Structure formats: C-alpha cells, structure tokens
Amino acid sequence: MLDETLKSQLKAYLQKVTQPFEIVASLDDGDKSKELHGLLRDIVGLTDKITLKTDGDAPRKPSFAINRPGEQTGVVFAGIPMGHEFTSLVLALLQVGGHPPKTSDEVIEQIKGLEGELNFETYFSLSCQNCPDVVQALNLMAILNPNVHHVAIDGALFKDEVEAREVMSVPSIYLNGEPFDQGRMSLEQILAKVDTGAAKREAAKLNDKAPFDTLMIGGGPAGAAAAVYAARKGIRTGVAAERFGGQVLDTMGIENLISVPHTEGPKLAAALEEHVKEYEVDIMNLQRAVKLVPSPQPGGEHEVQFASGASLKAKTLVLATGARWREMGVPGEAEYRNKGVAYCPHCDGPLFKGKRVAVIGGGNSGVEAAIDLAGLVAEVTLIEFMDELRADDVLQKKLASLPNVEVIKGARTTEVNGDGKRVTGLTYEERASGELKTLDLEGIFVQIGLVPNTEWLQESPIELSERGEIIVDARGMTSIPGIFAAGDVTTVPYKQIVIALGEGSRAALGAFDYLIRS
Template sequence: MLDDSLKTQLKAYLEKVTQPFELVATLDDGDKSRELHGLLSDIAALSDNITLSTAGTDQRVPSFALHRDGAATGIVFAGIPLGHEFTSLVLALLQVGGHPPKASAEVIEQIKALDADMHFETYYSLSCQNCPDVVQALNLMALFNPRISHDAIDGALFQDEVEAREVMSVPSVYLNGKPFDQGRMSLEQILAKVDTGAEKREAEKISARDAFDVLTIGGGPAGAATAIYAARKGIRTGVAAERFGGQVLDTMAIENFISVQETEGPKLATALEEHVKQYDVDIMNLQRAVELVPASVPGGEHEVRFASGASLKSQTLVLATGARWREMNVPGEAEYRNKGVAYCPHCDGPLFKGKHVAVIGGGNSGVEAAIDLAGIVAHVTLFEFMDELRADAVLQKKLESLPNVDIIKGARTTEINGDGNRVNGLSYEERASGEIKQVALEGVFVQIGLVPNTEWLKDSPVELSERGEIITDARGMTSVPGVFAAGDVTTVPYKQIVIAVGSGATAALGAFDYLIRQ
C-alpha cells in the first residue's frame, strides 16, 4: 500500500511511539476494505508497539478505530485517510502512542474539563486542505476526554451518507447527530463553541495586557512579517488575529513564493506562525476587530476593540486584516451557501463528483477552478461577465481543450436557483441581448476576486479608497499618525503573498521609525 520511501519516513515517525495500542478495523470483501487493510498492515509492521485487529464492528465499512489499554480512545477513521488526511492519521498514531501534542497545557486542561457527552462526526475530502485542522483538533479532544468521541468520514467514500445529510461542503461537522459547523476551524475555535465561558475568560485576560509598542491586527503573511520585523527591534509586539494564516489557509498550490519552489497554503501558514513564535511576540487568536479608537493626542495610545469584548492598546498599530472572497450578492447565493454554493473548488469539488456545476469568473482563479473541477465532475460551465476571459493564455488554452467544459461569456449571473434544500440551477442575463436564461446545475463555485476586510473601519478616521482599501504612504502609514497598514487590505497593487510580506516588513519598519521619533 505504502511505497518504500513513505514507509521509511513513517517508520522514523513511529519510533516516537512509546505506548502500545491497537488498530481495530471493520472490513468486508470490497476493494476499499482490502486497500485499507493493506495500509493498516503496513503501519503495524513498522512499529512493535502497534498491532492490527480485524474484529471491528463499526457501522461504517471500511473503517478503523484506535484502541489503547484494551479500550477505545474515541478516535475513528471511516475510509482511507490518505491525501491531506494522511497527516491527521500520523498525528493520531503518534498521540495515541504517547507522543505529546503541540497544544498548550492550558488548552489540554480546558479539554479535560469539558463536562458533557459529545460525539463528533466530520465529513472531509482527501483534497481538502481545510479539513485536517478540524479532524486533528477533534481527535485530540477525543484522546484527552473520555466523554468525547470523533469519527472522521471520507465523504467521497460514503456518498449515501453525504446525500442523506445533504453535505455539500467540507469540512462539515456534526455533534450528537446534529449540524455543528462547517469550514476550517482551529482547536481554539471548537473549544470556544463548546465551552461557553471560554470567550469571556479569554477576553478578560486579553484586556488586562499592558499596552504594546506595535500591535498588528491580522495574522496573514503581512501580519506575520510585521510581527517578526517589529520583534527583532526589541520592542513589545503583539498580533491579534481572527485566524492566524488568513486567506493563505484557503489557498491550494503556491509556486511563486520566492525561494520556496512549491508548497500549500496551510503549510505556509504553519511555517509563518512557527517563525513568529521564534520571537517574543504575544499572539492572540480568535479576535475579530470591530472598532478602532485612535489616540486622542499625538504620540498617545490607540485602542482596538474586538467582537469578543476584549480591547488592546498600543502606541502604533499595523492593520493587516487582509481580504476575503468576493460574493456575487444575487438572490439565492446566501440561502444556498454550503448547499451547492461554494468558494473552494479544492475542498468541495469531490462532493460534486459526477454532477453538473458552474464556475463564476473568468480570471486565473476561475479558470484554474474550472480545470480542476473538470477532472472530478461530469460537466463544468464557466460564466464570465466580460466578453473575453481574463485568465492567462496558457490557462485558457488548457480550459478550451477539455471536452466537458462550456464557456459562456458576456453573462451576468442574476440568481442562484434551488428547491429549498440545495442548488438546482442558475439564471443569467445574456448581456448582448438582455435575455434571461437558465441552466440546470447542482453546484456553483464563485471565483470573482477579493474584497478588503475594512467594514470595521468605516466610521474611523482611517482613509479608505473607493474600493474600501486602506490608503497608505510609502512607509505604510495611513491617514492617522501611528496607524499603519499592510497587505491585501491596502491599495498596494497586485495581491500576492510575497508582496504582502514585503509590505508587512515596510509597515513594521515604518512603525519603529515613528516610535523613535516621538
């Protein structure tokens, strides 16, 4: 099942296993069961501390559970966790085998203190880069609290279940049989939902912090660069972010970040966070900024207030809140979000296997999405508002060569249609004639660009452009002295990771220069 190179790498990891445990598989005579048995046999052969049993009785076939000391740990994988989920499998093996997780002692104690019976089920796809964070977090919770259990389910392998529960977006998480949440979630975010007092406790701790010299709002590439450059100056530095990594977490292949030939968004986000943690930087996650209160006197402290109720003060600020996928804002889009309307073809594409879908947008992102989806779904229709596609010529050529793709140009999407439960079509206006037409579809992937995350600054004195981007000078300073900005949230052209990193460094150096001149 595993090639020799992967076996060698996995064997090195499994040397960290110090406690014996058992893989308990539930199998039948099918091909997928034989494939899973091969994988588990390879794993068991690599460590004397791991044994394999085929006496499982799980309701899902094929699947396997991890048992330790003769009892279930609460961790179950339904399917064959390869692709992006192979990392989740390896971490589960290590942690059940006694290797300590990276979670802090405080977080682990919070998990142990949860006083409720919770059975989580997560539907994932092997191509989803957002799913492993959720799977790994819930596995960890199951490992440290005997009242918690977690089944990680390959949605592509258990299609009947996916159809019955109308799962149209991954990761989709159920708690005790009822929908819990969808999309990427960190361990801290999950704990905040199930531990109702956690947010208030954390807000109180954050508000009690002393004022910073430089406080960055946002944890994407720009925010990470700002934090590193500021901390290296030896000044008090903090980062408050809704989620560390920002939109990079939703990016698949990255091949243009200089010196890194190829990587994936989540891997780069992890590397950014680990780099920041090498310095004396106070990182505060799950904090969404809602208000900026500028200093009342020159050189005074600025204040940022957060949705959690927390507030922070700093002599200088760097606003690096990034951007998000632009929505079409047409009838049906919000109603059918995660019910056929999606924004991540890599994550959700496998759920539409054999179906007819649309991609909205003819730029690079839209054409790349259509190309990727064409290898999974039955048919793709790409809609472009303009009369010509805007993607690179090489991408257009590839798209036009695919037999299961139609391209409709000069089309304005007017409505997403559905039956009340899921998408079943799309209405568009043929711009040249004004005629409204309908196309029967089962999924719509929206790829029409970005919108800056600056709504929280609308009533502040920070000057914004007509497009809502923060206007900065050459040093990253905004219209408010002592308040800087960096990355995709600004008017800096060409929204690229490498440019965001550079602008973050510029803003940090600009903030330091401002401080020493006060």
C-alpha cells in the first residue's frame, strides 16, 4: 500500500511514539477493506509500539479506531485516509502514542474542561485541502477529552450516508447526529462554538491589552509580512485576524510564488504563521473587525472594535483584511449554498462524481475548475458573461480538448433553481438576444473573482474606491495618517500572493517611518 519512500518517512515519525496502542479495524470482504488492511499492516510493520486487531464491529466498513490498551480514545477513520488526510492519520498515530501536540497549554486545558458527551462526525474528501484542519482538530479533542468522540468519514466511500444526509459540501460536521457546521474550521473556532463562554473570556483579555505600536488587522500574506517587518524593528506588534492565513487557506495549488515551485495554501499559511511566531508578535485569532474609530488628532491612538466585543488600540494600523469569493447575487444562490452551490471545486468536486455541473466564470479560476471537474463529473458547462474567455491560452486549449465540457459565452446567470432541498439547475440569459434558457444540473461552482472585505469600513472616513477597495499611496498609507493598508483589500492591481507579501512589507515600513517621524 505504501511505497518505500513513504514507509521510510512514516517510520521516522513513529519513532516519536512513547506508549503502545492498538488499531482496531472493522472490515468486510470488499476491495476497499482489503486496501485498508494492507495500509494498516504496513503501519504496524514499522514499529513494535502498535498492534493490529481486525475483529472490530463498527457499523461502517472499512473503518478503524486508534485506541490505547483498555481505552477507547474516540478517534475513528471510516475509509482510507490517504491524500490530504494522510497527515491527519500520522498526527493521530503520534498523539495517541503519547507525542505532545503543538497546541498551547491554555487550549489543551480548555479542551479537557469540556463537559457533556460530544459525538462528532466529519465527512471529508481526499482531495479537500480544507478538511484536514477539521479532522485533526476534532481528533485532538477526542484524544484529550474522554467525553469527545470523532469519526472522520470519506464521503466518496460512504455514498449512501452522503445521499441520506444530503451532504453536498465538505468538510461537513455533525454533532450528536445534528448538523454542526460546514467548511474549514480551526481548533479555536470549534472550541469557541462548543464552549460558549470562550468568546467572552477572550474579549475580556483583549480589552485589557496595552496599545500596540503597530497592529495588523488580518492574518493573510499581507498581514503576516507586515507583522514580520514591524517586529524586526523592535516595536510592539500585534495581529488580529478572523482566521490566520486568510483566503490562502482556501487555495489549492500555488505554483507562482517565486523560489517555491509548488506548495498548497494550508502549507503556506502554516509557514507564514510559524515565521511570525519567531518574533514577539501577539497573535489574536477569531477576531472579526466591525468598526474603526480613528484617532481624533494626529499621533493619537486608533481603535478597532471586533464582533467578539473586544477592542484594541494602536498608534498605527495596517489593514489587511483581504478579499473573498464574489457571489453571483441571483435568486436561489444563498438558499442553495452548500446544497449544490459551491465555491471550492477541489473540496466539493468529489461529491458530484458522475453528475452534471456548471462553472460560472471564464477567467483562470473558472477554467481551471472546469478542467479539474471534468475528470470527476459526467458533464461540465462553463458559463462566461463576456463574449470571450479571459483565461490564459494554455488553459483554454486544455479545456477545449475535453470531450465532456461545453462552453457558453455571452451569458448571464439569472437564477439558481432547486426543489427546496438541493440544486436542480440554473437559468441564464443570452445577452445578445435576451432569451432565457434553463440547464438541468446537480451542482454549480461559482468562480467570478473577488470582493474586498471592507464592509466594516463603510462608515469610517477612510477613502474607498468605487469597487470598495482601500485607496493607498506609495507608502501604503490610507487617507487617514497613521493608518496603512495592504494586500487584496487595496487598490493595488493584480491580486497575487507574492504582491500581497511585498505590499504588507511596504505598509509595515511605512508605519514604522510614520512612528519615528510623529
């Protein structure tokens, strides 16, 4: 099952196991059970700390639990955790085996303090880069707290469950049999939702913090780069982010970050956070900015208020709240989000295997999505508003070579159709003739660009462009002295990771220059 290179790497990891444990597999006569059995035999053959039992009687087959002797840790994988989930498997093996997690003592104590039975189930796909964060977080909670149990389920392998529960987006999380949440969630986000007093406690802590010299609002590439540059100047630096990593977390393959031939969004986000943590930077996660209160006089302290009830002050700010996927804004889109309307083809594509889908948008993102989906689904219809596709020529040529892809140009989507439970199609208008037409579909993937996250600034005096982007000068400063901005949220053209990194660095240098001259 595992090649020799992977075996060698895994063997090195398993040397960190300090206490014995067992894997209990529940198998049947199917090919997937045989495949899982082969994987588990490979694993136990690499260390004498793990034993394998095949007498499990779990209802899902193939599946396996990872237990300490005489104890059920509550960690179960239903399926074969390869692809993006192989890392989740390795971490579960290490943590059940006694290797300490890279989590703060405060968070560990919060997990151990959770009360009541918490039975989680997570549906994932092996191609989903958003799923491992959820799987790993819930596995850790199960390992640390006997009241918590978690089953990670490969949706492509248990299609009957997916259909019965109408799962059309991954990761989809259930708690005690009821829907809990969908999409990427960090450990802190999950804890904040199950531990209802956590947000208030964190807000109180933030309110007591002394003012920062420079405070970054946003933790994507721009905010992370700004934090590194500011901290290196020796000034009091903080980062307040709704989620560290920002939109990069939702990005699959990254092949244009100079000097890094290939990486993936979650890996880059983790590397950014690790770099920032090398300096004395106060990172405050799960903080969504809702109001900016600029200093009434030059050189004073600016205030940012957050949805949690927290408030932070700083002499200078770097606004790096980024952008998000643009929505179509048509009837039915919101109603059928995660019920057939999706925004991440890499994550949710496997759930539409053998079905008919549409991709909205003919830029690079849309064409790449159509190419990826064509290998999974029965038919792809790409709909582009303009009369020509805007994607790179190499992508258009690849798209044209695929037999199960149809391209409709000069068309405007007007409505998402459904039966009350899921998407059944869409209606579009031919722009040239005004004629309305309908497509029968099971899924719609929206890929029509970005919208800046500046709603919270609409009532502030900061000058915004017609598109809602923050207007900045050559040093990254906004229309308010001492407040800077960087990244996809600004008017700087070309929304690219490498540009955001540079703009964040520039804004931090601009903020430092402002501080020493004020």
